[in-house]
Amino acid sequence: MTLTVYNSRTRQLEPLQPQRGKIITMYVCGVTVYDYCHLGHARTYIVWDVVRRYLEYLGYDVHHVQNITDIDDKILKKAQAEQVAMEVITERYIQAYNEDMGRLNILPPQQYPRATESIPDMIQLIQNLERLGYAYAAAGDVYYAVERFPTYGKLSQRTLDQMQSGASGRVEKEEAERKRHPLDFALWKAAKPGEPAWDSPWGPGRPGWHIECSAMVHKTLGESIDIHCGGSDLIFPHHENEIAQSEPITQKPLARYWLHNGFVTVDGEKMSKSLGNFRTIRDVLNHYEPMALRLLILQSHYRQPMECTPAALQAAQSGWRTLQQSAWVYDLPEDFVVDKTDCDKEILAQFEQAMNADFNTPAALAILFGLAKKLKHFDQEKRHRRESNISECQSRKIWQTFVYLTQNVLGLKFPFTSAQEAIATEEHTATLESFSDEIQALIRRRKEARLSKNYSEADRIRQELAQKGLRLIDQPNGETRIEVHSE
RNA sequence: GGCGGCAUAGCCAAGUGGUAAGGCAGAGGUCUGCAAAACCUUUAUCCCCCAGUUCGAAUCUGGGUGCCGCCUCCA
Known part of the structure; x- marks a missing residue:
């Protein structure tokens, strides 16, 4: 075709x-x-x-x-x-x-x-x-x-x-x-x-x-x-x-x-200077990730009018997170390179079928979201059962193909794994040492409260820290992740 | 006045004759002390309206309705 x-x-x-x-x-x-x-x-x-x-x-x-x-x-x-x-x-x-x-x-x-x-x-x-x-x-x-x-x-x-x-x-x-x-x-x-x-x-x-x-x-x-x-x-x-x-x-x-x-x-009207209903790219990128905007744009066909609302931008932001999570099921180093020849032929054929129809990027993305779901599913299976019904080799090939098409062809660039903390615009994780003594003390007190199963006190401290813009997330491995939300 | 485009779930949005992709949001579940995250399941009897063609139409034809663009700024 x-x-x-x-x-x-x-x-x-x-x-x-x-x-x-x-x-x-x-x-x-x-x-x-x-x-x-x-x-x-x-x-x-x-x-x-x-x-x-x-x-x-x-x-x-x-x-x-x-x-x-x-x-x-x-x-x-x-x-x-x-x-x-x-x-x-x-x-x-x-x-x-x-x-x-x-x-x-x-x-x-x-x-x-x-x-x-x-x-x-x-x-x-x-x-x-x-x-x-x-x-x-x-x-x-x-x-x-x-x-x-x-x-x-x-x-x-x-x-x-x-x-x-x-x-x-x-x-x-x-x-x-x-x-x-x-x-x-x-x-x-x-x-x-x-x-x-x-x-x-x-x-x-x-x-x-x-x-x-x-x-x-x-x-x-x-x-x-x-x-x-x-x-x-x-x-x-x-x-x-x-x-x-x-x-x-x-x-x-x-x-x-x-x-x-x-x-x-x-609101159905052309965004233009003369109507005054425009938003600059830099203004939007102060609130949303660049790749979220790129995703939103590629989720509609290029010839159609595209409605751009805060809700649509927010949806794209969430969608971009979904794609990133799948990109990170394996280590994605900064210098990561995949060649087309390393990709799954059947997936490439599906992707091409979509793109060959006058660059139907929404259809192409639907395929990629399907792969994203598959990859997370395999990843989940591995974590829980330590095995999956597809081989590591197959899963890795799907992943490579997914990253290649998303990143190289659609230009949706994933942050590499080692820099995960730096990618989010609205939040980032932080280490205990980076906070004031007062906050460090609160975090330690909460940890002690949890260890002694004094959960009401632990939840109260979590509430208190939430008001200071810190979100504590207890992870399955026993560690607590601290997220800083900058408003 | 001329030329053209669009109308699909709460939102964004594919699909141009074979019985409604995908994303987001929502709902239920698994997990968790709780929460978050993650994962699983689920969500349009129907595609602006009417008539027609067809075994079969969101998709074709005719007629409406609504919205939008261009006609020397514009991506």
């Missing part, structure tokens, strides 16, 4: 057939760095990270490129508001972006081209478009003439007549007057006084938003790539415009497969 993906261009599921054998070129539209990333960004980049990981799992050599938009109206606005150079803003949010992605265990693309580093490529592309009659200059701006491109709208399956220009209520009047057609869009914008500007044949200015992706796709991956990804909100106009800017020049499809992920929603 081969991998089938939903192509937004054709609106149907298609078998993925790369152009060049085992090489796949994949371009993901990245962020505009003017603020912290929110859960919508988290979903997007987690989803494409899993797609990339799965393609690599299948043996493809994935050439993964993702741009950084570091010149834009919103960046300039923020720089002006803070009275700092544009670079101060962009560097701050690029760094924040990298931190967030790192915590979510998202693999960095091989290349992260920045708009400001590709200006000459963009200028050249605009000149080419102008020469072929697809672009026209107007008062220092350059616009793309949508009427010149007969198939404009083919990706979002709409025509110029159908579209109600200005429906979003965001078109500036002065700009509208310079355009030949209301849907023409800026390729180059004349610099306003005080703004950063680059020299160009049309005077000092800066590139429009869409042109950077056309230029950078071409520069980094070639004229026609295999997969182009991004959020559904980019279908129109961003990806539509990328096509319009590229295809008249190359006479080749910009991308063979267009993949788009669904939104994160809050």
